[in-house]
Amino acid sequence: MKNILITGACGYVGKALVPKLKHTNLVSIDRFYDDKIHHQSNRFFCDDLNGLSSDAESFLESFSGKIIHLAAARTDDSIQETYEKDNVKATQALIKNLNPKKINLFIHVGSVAAIDGKFLEQNRANITSPDDWYRVSKYQQQLHIESWAKSNNVPLVILAPSAIYDNDAKKNSTNIGRLEKAVSLFKVVPEINILKSLTSMSNFIKAIVCLVNRKTENTSDIDTDLVNRYLIIDKPIMTVTEICKNKFKARLVIRIPKLKTLLLIISGFISLMGLCKIIPLSKERIIKLYKPTDYKDEMGYKEWSDEEA
Numbered sequence: 001m002k003n004i005l006i007t008g009a010c011g012y013v014g015k016a017l018v019p020k021l022k023h024t025n026l027v028s029i030d031r032f033y034d035d036k037i038h039h040q041s042n043r044f045f046c047d048d049l050n051g052l053s054s055d056a057e058s059f060l061e062s063f064s065g066k067i068i069h070l071a072a073a074r075t076d077d078s079i080q081e082t083y084e085k086d087n088v089k090a091t092q093a094l095i096k097n098l099n100p101k102k103i104n105l106f107i108h109v110g111s112v113a114a115i116d117g118k119f120l121e122q123n124r125a126n127i128t129s130p131d132d133w134y135r136v137s138k139y140q141q142q143l144h145i146e147s148w149a150k151s152n153n154v155p156l157v158i159l160a161p162s163a164i165y166d167n168d169a170k171k172n173s174t175n176i177g178r179l180e181k182a183v184s185l186f187k188v189v190p191e192i193n194i195l196k197s198l199t200s201m202s203n204f205i206k207a208i209v210c211l212v213n214r215k216t217e218n219t220s221d222i223d224t225d226l227v228n229r230y231l232i233i234d235k236p237i238m239t240v241t242e243i244c245k246n247k248f249k250a251r252l253v254i255r256i257p258k259l260k261t262l263l264l265i266i267s268g269f270i271s272l273m274g275l276c277k278i279i280p281l282s283k284e285r286i287i288k289l290y291k292p293t294d295y296k297d298e299m300g301y302k303e304w305s306d307e308e309a
Helices: 012-021 035-040 054-062 080-096 113-122 130-152 175-186 201-213 240-246 259-272 283-289
Strands: 002-007 024-030 043-046 065-069 103-109 156-161 163-165 188-190 198-200 227-232 252-254
Touching (some): 002 012, 043 054, 065 201, 103 130, 103 201, 130 156, 130 283, 156 201, 175 188, 188 240
Parallel strands (some): 002 024, 024 043, 065 103, 103 156, 156 227, 188 252
């Protein structure tokens, strides 16, 4: 049986992935406890990577097999220090405790956010919003993993999904989940012709399982390069309007002149009234909504396709 260690097993992706790893010797780590994940794992550590128990540290040092690194923080109101601790320092703590000679594949489940984070950091942007701190921390997290893998000759695959959705995304507090919830409730959507990339959970899980099942006794089983980066994005790339019509079954699309300006005014009122936690419509979120997220031609990343499987 394959030895698999998965971090962040109790998160959104982890809960979808763990049931697909039935025929493996699966060890899960998460700082939160989930009864299903516990019972679906051969061993479960309820540990924060930044505060590992002696048992967990000892296990990591002796672990031999493949790593699926999912653990990361992403919330609406986290500050710089939170992202640095949960995304960057936690990742450093993980790889510090691993014996690289025993790791035959490291799969880092990253995000297209790291691409944006690279741009922000290289341009020394003035970062003030949680969304941008998240992007920068995902880029820094990825840099640490790549440096460790190259220094220790560990085969590394970085997977970069975009907004992940499943058959019932509205139950989750992701941006795409909020959008589905709003469309499901009102069945009406304003016209927003901005291209947005999406990642279906089913395709994403299939890609991870495919990589886990590959033989990786030597690096050529992955590719000629030690590090490989894949974008996992649905095709075709759709506008916000098309997503709402095709995926969330919006019945009516209406055109509202100066919609962005109107939303910014509403967000200002929400902020003034202190209702941000009740109505998560911030200035930064609106700016993000109107920013295209078509990453298909990103340098340094290959596009994952069904043919890969």
